[in-house]
Amino acid sequence: MYKKYVKRWIDFFVSLVAIILLSPVFLILAVLVRIKLGSPVIFRQERPGKDEKIFCMYKFRTMTDERDADGNLLPDEKRLPAFGKCLRSTSLDELPELWNILKGDMSIVGPRPLLVQYLPLYNERQRRRHEARPGITGLAQVHGRNSISWAEKFEWDVKYVEHMTFWGDLRILADTVRVVLKKEGISSDTSMTMEEFRGNG
Numbered sequence: 001m002y003k004k005y006v007k008r009w010i011d012f013f014v015s016l017v018a019i020i021l022l023s024p025v026f027l028i029l030a031v032l033v034r035i036k037l038g039s040p041v042i043f044r045q046e047r048p049g050k051d052e053k054i055f056c057m058y059k060f061r062t063m064t065d066e067r068d069a070d071g072n073l074l075p076d077e078k079r080l081p082a083f084g085k086c087l088r089s090t091s092l093d094e095l096p097e098l099w100n101i102l103k104g105d106m107s108i109v110g111p112r113p114l115l116v117q118y119l120p121l122y123n124e125r126q127r128r129r130h131e132a133r134p135g136i137t138g139l140a141q142v143h144g145r146n147s148i149s150w151a152e153k154f155e156w157d158v159k160y161v162e163h164m165t166f167w168g169d170l171r172i173l174a175d176t177v178r179v180v181l182k183k184e185g186i187s188s189d190t191s192m193t194m195e196e197f198r199g200n201g
Contacts, residue, residue, distance in 0.1 A: 002164070002165060002166050003132075003164050006166070007107065007164075007166075007169070008104070008107075010108075011101050011106075011107050011108050011133075012101075012102060012104075014101075014108060015098045015099075015101035015102040015108070016102055018098050019098050019099070019102065022095065022098075025092075025095070026095060026096075029060055029087075029092060029095070030060070032083070033060050033061055033087075036081070036083045037061050037062070037063065037064055037081070037083065037084060038061075038064060038065060040061065041060065041061060042058050042059070042060065042061065042096055043058070043059045043060065043061040043062075044056050044057070044058060045057055045059075046116055047113035047114065047115070047116065047134065048113065048114070048116055048119055048130060048134075049105050049106065049113060049130070049133060049134055050130060050131070050132060050133045050134070051130060051131075052119060052130045054116060055100065055105040055106075055113075056105075057097065057100055057105070057106070057113055058096035058097060058099055058100060059093050059094060059096055059097065060087060060092065060093040060095065060096060061084075061093075062080060062084035062085075062087050062088055062093050063076065063079040063080050063084055064079045064081065064084075065079070066078065066079050089183045090180060090183075091136075091180050094136050097136050098136075101136070104133075105133070105134075106133055106134050106135060106136065107132070107133040107134070107135045107136075108135055108136055108137070108169070108173070109135045109136075109137055109138055109160075109169040109172050109173065110132045110133050110134050110135025110138050110160065111129040111130075111132060111134055111135065111138050111140065111157035111160060111161070112134060112135065112137075112138060112140065112141065112157075113134035114197070115197075118197050121197060121198070121199040121200070122154075123200055125154075125158055126154040126157075126158065126200075128157075128158045128161055128162075129154060129157035129158055129161060131161045132160065132161045132164060137172060137173065137176040138156070138157065138160055138172065139156040139157065139159060139160045139172060140152075140153040140154075140156040140157055140160075141172075141176060141179065142172055142175035142176055142178075142179050143156050145179065146194040150197050151200075160172075
């Protein structure tokens with residue numbers, strides 16, 4: 001009952017209220033992003049959602065468009081200024097995803113939506129992560145975020161799909177607050193975020 005019906009209604013109501021209450025924060029962040037990082041203010045990217053249906057995910061941009069002498073974009077770490085790092089560490093860059101939740105593309109809690117090019121690389125068990133709507137936060141995010149391996153991350157995602165409950169979602173949200181405040185797991189050992197997933201081979 002919760003998975004099929006109640007969860008979606010909670011997502012819709014909470015995201016609608018959050019968008020209304022946080023509208024001043026959205027405006028302030030949009031102005032700061034435009035001044036410090038440039039335009040467009042909103043970063044859009046296609047991601048696979050529930051049942052692998054592709055949708056356009058929204059985030060505040062965190063990187064500049066700085067290029068080298070040949071016109072090529074500089075590496076991520078060169079284009080991620082202090083302001084962008086602050087947005088990521090506090091997860092404020094994720095706020096526009098509330099629109100995705102309102103539309104039904106995403107949920108508050110669920111496996112994070114990853115890149116479309118990863119779809120052919122999953123094994124059968126890992127593919128089960130798409131049995132649920134992707135979320136702003138999830139089990140993998142409160143158990144290491146970007147500091148754990150892809151295999152561990154996917155295992156947490158599938159565990160969530162298999163044991164999705166209202167009380168479980170509340171625990172994940174409470175743990176998310178702790179992780180964000182402590183700024184845990186923002187980066188992996190070798191990347192500013194997470195290394196590219198290259199399959200299970």
